[in-house]
Amino acid sequence: MSRRLGVVLTSAALLLAPVPAFADSGDDFEPPQIAVSTPPGVVNGWSAAPFSATVRVTDTGGSGVMSAEWWLAGATEGSGIINGTTATDIAITGSGRTTLSVAASDREGNESSADRELGVDTVAPxxxxxxxxxxxxxxxxxxxxxxxxxxxxxxxxxxxxxxxxxxxxxxxxxxxxxxxxxxxxxxxxxxxxxxxxxxxxDALPWTLHGVLRLNAIPVRVDVPATIFPADFSPLPDSVSYQWYRDDAQIPGATGTTYLPVAADAGHQLSFTARPHKNGYAETTFTSMKWNVAAPVMVHQGQDPQLTGIRRVGQTLTVSAPTTFTPAASGVSYQWLRNGVPIDGATGTSHLLTPADVNRVVGVRITATTASAGYQPWVFETGTLAAPVSPGELALLGTTGIHGTAQVGRTLVAVVPVFSPIATVGYQWLRNGTEIPGAVRSTYLVGAADAAARLSVRVRATASGYLPASQTSDPTAAVARTTSIAKATGKAMSGRRVSVTVQVKAVGATATGPVTLTRGTRVVARGQLRNGKVVFTLRQQPRGKQVYKVRYLGSSAVAASGTKVTVRVR
Incomplete structure (x- = not known):
């Protein structure tokens, strides 16, 4: 009786040790073992220069190597005989892919073979x-x-x-x-x-974010008009300015500030800006036109101050103006969001809401007088400040996990209370790494989680607030699930016995080694495939025989055992 094993080697040195599909009373059923190794520098069988592969044939079954031969096909061709267990060096010299094939047999007629893809790569990619x-x-x-x-x-x-x-x-x-x-x-x-x-x-264009504007409006006689720094992209090395009265250049008015005079009253004031930077086109940007108004009321004392943190949930407060010339008959307030009045926001304070996020919030203060010939005094503060930032969610409690960390069990995320009410998302982690698709409040522990530590990260979001996240403490190492082994035996003619072993486990498919013992002797070994393995035993003693089954377990499934009795004919 003989058996032949064909295997393709894929690593630099691999020992073939085939396991028979059955066991008997002690004859040599083990085919010869073939090992092929390559020298350092050979990667996945490929080398930048010619090299030699080493072949060694051994037989652990006891009968000894009877014969062994090799042959090459492809870029390098050739063949030869391997003498016993002596290591044989085979030169791979041809540029390109070569297949090394080895065949061997022992003195009991057991046969084995191996193929190895090798090659010499002399061409750059x-x-x-x-x-x-x-x-x-x-x-x-x-x-x-x-x-x-x-x-x-x-x-x-x-x-x-x-x-x-x-x-x-x-x-x-x-x-x-x-x-x-x-x-x-x-x-x-x-x-x-x-x-x-x-x-x-080619020469790059300039980008102006927003519009050209002044630090304060309206424009009035004897009140300096100052250009607010323009937001150009990229940042220019310098910027040239020119002021205009009714589209006519004002001689000498080339700075960032211009003081309107009596001759400007009743006319329109504007300016141009020309940014300069190597590699960018010379471009002129023109502002809007502002009417130059008559004198206004004069405020004595410190300008109103805006205080508070620009974050959702916080309150901004403005101080009141003091003394005017001529005397003020009334003062009003109007809060602005990106320059647009906010409905109902007419007090000295404003509570920032989600509607204010990423917008500039300021206040316009208007003072009027009963004296004839004066324009109202209008003052805006905060309108050039930083935009309002999102609020911060408050967390009450800590994130945790409820349940037993064992394969096949379900874990439940315990989340804190968020203020204000927020939408909560989940991400389960295995040893700190995100588990793809595990984004629900519950998680079914699987075989891949065995021995790992699980945790859950919750992420809360609410309109106008920064997302908040918190990760639970990890569980204890996930325990293996239990298994139940069952076996059935069947006596066949010629002292043969068939034993079928099935192993079931909760939450996982049982895989791994199974041994079959008669008395103190192991008569067969095998591997579970989808929770099942079938043994065929030959030359078994006649009469009633008890076979003990031992499933050795896997990383996710615990070991178990059973026994089966068969009357051998």
Whole structure:
């Protein structure tokens, strides 16, 4: 009786130790073992230079190696005989892929074979540009142009292990900023290639965020008008200004501040701004026009001050103006959100709400007088301050986990109370790493969690508030689930016995080794597949026989055992 085992080796050195599908009373049923090893520097069977693979054949079954031979096909060809258990070096010299095949048999007729893919890679990987990068290379493009980084790397032999650039293949590539893309490829044996795509960008345009404006309006005689710093992108090296009266240049008015005179009353005032920076176009930006008004009431004393934290849930308060010339007959307040009046917000304080988030909140104070010939005194504060930031959710209590950390059990997240009321999301973690798809308040512990520590992170969100998150303490290491082993035996002709073993477990499929013992002797070993294994025993003693089954367990399932009685014919 003989058996033949065919195996493809995929590692640098792998020992073939096939296990028979059945056991008997002690003959040599073990096929020879074939080990193929390669020297350091050979990666997945590939080398940058010719090398020798070493083959050794052994037989642990006791009968000894009868014969062994090898042969090469592909880039390198050849064949030869392996003498007993002596290590045999086989030269791999051809550039390209070579298949090394080994066959051996022992003196009992047991046979085994092995195939190993080897090769010598003498060619560096290639880099190929797609149509978009090909057109971009050594060209001029308009500012803001975006193309696809359509490059690929290939290597017909050891394969590509890295194909990198500062922009991943297939991703958008902005032509602004750096004006080149360096692509580097590396194959399995360390050979590298590099290709550079370069281009030029035409003069870049300026971007003005918002509009040109003054620090305070309206514009009045004898009240300095100051230009608020414009928000240009990018930041200019310098900016030139020119003031205008009714579209005519005002001689010498080229600073950031202009003091309207009596001649300006009843006319319109405006200005232009020209940012300057190397590589950017010369562009003139023009402000709106402001009417120059007659004199207004004069406020003596410190300007009203706005105090408070600009965060949702906090209150802003403004101080009242003091003395006016001429005397004020009344003072009113109007709170503004991005310059727009807020309905009902007409007091000296304002409670910030979610509607204020990312908006600038200020207040306009207006004083009027009964004296003829004067414009009202209008003062705005806070309108140029930072936008309102989201509030912070308050957490009452801590995040925890309810349940038993065992495979097959369900854990429940215990969450704190959030103020104000928030929407809560969940993410379960295994040893601190997110578990894909585990985003509910409950989690069914699976086989992959065995021996790990589980925790849950809750994340609360509410309109106008910063998200808040909290992670529970980890559970104890997840325990294995229990198992129940069942076995059935069947006597067959010729002193043969068939034993079927099934192992069931809660929350997991039982896998792993099973032993079958008759008396003190292990008569068979096997591996569960989907919780089941079938043993075929030959030359068993006649009569009533008791077989003990022992499932040795797995990382997720605990061990168990049973026994079965069979009357052998």
């Amino acid at each position: 290639s880099i190929v540009l797609g149509p978009e990068l090909t057109n971009l290379d050594d060209s001029n493009v308009a500012p803001g142009t975006t193309v696809t980084a359509d490059y690929t790397c290939s290597d017909a032999d050891s394969g590509v292990v890295a194909c990198d650039a500062r922009v991943a293949a297939g991703s958008p590539l902005s032509t602004d900023g750096a004006h080149e893309l360096v692509i580097t490829a590396r194959d399995g044996v360390g050979r590298t290639s590099q290709r550079t795509v370069s281009w030029n960008v």
